[in-house]
Amino acid sequence: MKTSKTLFPWLAALLMLGSSQLACKTVLREFSPPEPGYVVVTPTPQILVVTATPAPPAPEVNPAEAFSDDQIRAGIQASLNLYAQAYNENKPELLEQAVDQENKPFRRIVRSRLDEYQKSSFAGQYESKNILLDIQRRELGYVIAHFEDEDGWQADWPFRPVDGRWVLTEPTLEHIGEAVTTETEHFTFVTYPWAEDVNPKIIEMMETARQQVADRLGKVPAEKAKVRIVPVYALDRFGAMSAIAWYSKGGDADGGDLIHIYAPNSFAYSYYDPDLGWDGTLQLTLTHEYTHMAHARNYENAGRLADWMSEGLAEYISEAPGNLRYACHAYRSGTVIPILDESGAVAKQDLMHMTNLDKDTGLAYAYSHALVSFVTSKFGGLEGFWKLAEALDKTSDFKKALKEAFGIEFKDFNQQWNQWLKNQC
Numbered sequence: 179m180k181t182s183k184t185l186f187p188w189l190a191a192l193l194m195l196g197s198s199q200l201a202c203k204t205v206l207r208e209f210s211p212p213e214p215g216y217v218v219v220t221p222t223p224q225i226l227v228v229t230a231t232p233a234p235p236a237p238e239v240n241p242a243e244a245f246s247d248d249q250i251r252a253g254i255q256a257s258l259n260l261y262a263q264a265y266n267e268n269k270p271e272l273l274e275q276a277v278d279q280e281n282k283p284f285r286r287i288v289r290s291r292l293d294e295y296q297k298s299s300f301a302g303q304y305e306s307k308n309i310l311l312d313i314q315r316r317e318l319g320y321v322i323a324h325f326e327d328e329d330g331w332q333a334d335w336p337f338r339p340v341d342g343r344w345v346l347t348e349p350t351l352e353h354i355g356e357a358v359t360t361e362t363e364h365f366t367f368v369t370y371p372w373a374e375d376v377n378p379k380i381i382e383m384m385e386t387a388r389q390q391v392a393d394r395l396g397k398v399p400a401e402k403a404k405v406r407i408v409p410v411y412a413l414d415r416f417g418a419m420s421a422i423a424w425y426s427k428g429g430d431a432d433g434g435d436l437i438h439i440y441a442p443n444s445f446a447y448s449y450y451d452p453d454l455g456w457d458g459t460l461q462l463t464l465t466h467e468y469t470h471m472a473h474a475r476n477y478e479n480a481g482r483l484a485d486w487m488s489e490g491l492a493e494y495i496s497e498a499p500g501n502l503r504y505a506c507h508a509y510r511s512g513t514v515i516p517i518l519d520e521s522g523a524v525a526k527q528d529l530m531h532m533t534n535l536d537k538d539t540g541l542a543y544a545y546s547h548a549l550v551s552f553v554t555s556k557f558g559g560l561e562g563f564w565k566l567a568e569a570l571d572k573t574s575d576f577k578k579a580l581k582e583a584f585g586i587e588f589k590d591f592n593q594q595w596n597q598w599l600k601n602q603c
């Protein structure tokens with residue numbers, strides 16, 4: 179089942195990055211024709227200003243040349259097997275044989291994602307399996323392994339030979355090349371030569387994200403965003419380890435807004451749905467992040483006290499497919515994330531505080547998307563959503579906000595929500 183991939187926190191996402199930052203995930207999406215928009219943004223020709231040119235890597239010995247394709251395939255498959263076994267048996271020590279131990283930040287992110295998975299409600303319920311499909315030799319001894327997992331989800335991760343074994347890795351900072359800045363009308367892109375095979379396409383896709391937000395949300399920011407297309411985790415060695423992308427208002431060094439996205443040919447980017455391809459999957463993420471920017475810049479983060487309103491809106495506007503069904507299945511099977519945790523716990527485990535959940539944050543994105551869909555379908559579309567958000571900002575109390583915006587008691591709203599959710603699968 180393809181959508182079950184979104185069960186996995188290593189794919190899904192997310193850490194609390196501080197109040198100005200929001201994390202996100204990759205998800206499925208069906209491409210449907212855009213709704214008639216309130217704002218039409220006419221694409222304009224891009225002006226490309228390249229302020230730095232990548233220096234070609236210095237000729238070095240390529241250690242992969244000592245191996246035949248068959249040897250490389252066998253070596254990579256062996257490491258992929260160990261990696262899957264580490265997940266299936268919760269044996270982090272197996273990662274030491276399958277993962278590059280010389281690259282410390284990389285070692286940490288691989289381990290962190292395993293730990294996150296083992297904490298989730300889904301640990302032990304799935305048999306992880308990785309099948310190598312193809313290899314691509316890159317410069318400097320790296321080989322990109324194109325493989326699929328037990329659900330048919332695909333990934334493209336770099337490997338390199340170490341002492342005769344092929345270990346999962348990412349290129350070093352020296353090997354990815356110098357940062358290149360590209361100015362377009364709405365964005366400033368920072369890219370690295372290592373990902374040059376995908377950078378131009380991502381630059382185009384960011385413009386598509388802007389158009390989708392314009393069509394579906396109705397407004398787009400006037401401000402330019404800086405978009406960093408990051409090929410390796412080690413560039414931000416203390417960055418959130420579960421996130422594959424995030425938006426940060428005013429988070430750039432020059433005070434502007436920042437969107438960070440891992441390049442697709444990396445472990446940090448994780449898996450993608452082969453039906454959508456890496457680009458279709460990434461498009462969802464870019465639109466998700468740009469929705470956060472529009473929410474911050476055009477709507478002053480209305481509803482900021484409710485995490486689900488922010489993340490749910492971003493999922494709703496990116497039209498991430500599969501979320502409603504996923505949340506419905508989880509609800510029916512008893513993995514419930516309530517809107518309000520009324521148990522009296524200090525660290526509330528609910529959708530209002532979904533970025534602080536002890537586990538299943540990835541699932542909370544699906545729940546949040548579903549809740550936004552419920553509100554828009556039953557309480558007057560996005561206009562109803564904004565009405566609720568503003569009432570929440572005014573009252574700082576979700577129950578009072580519901581009463582003020584929709585004249586409904588929380589008890590009744592919650593009952594209708596649960597009933598509706600149960601019927602989405």
Ligand SMILES: [Zn+2]
Pocket residue numbers: 200201202203466467470489492
């Ligand atoms: Zn997000």
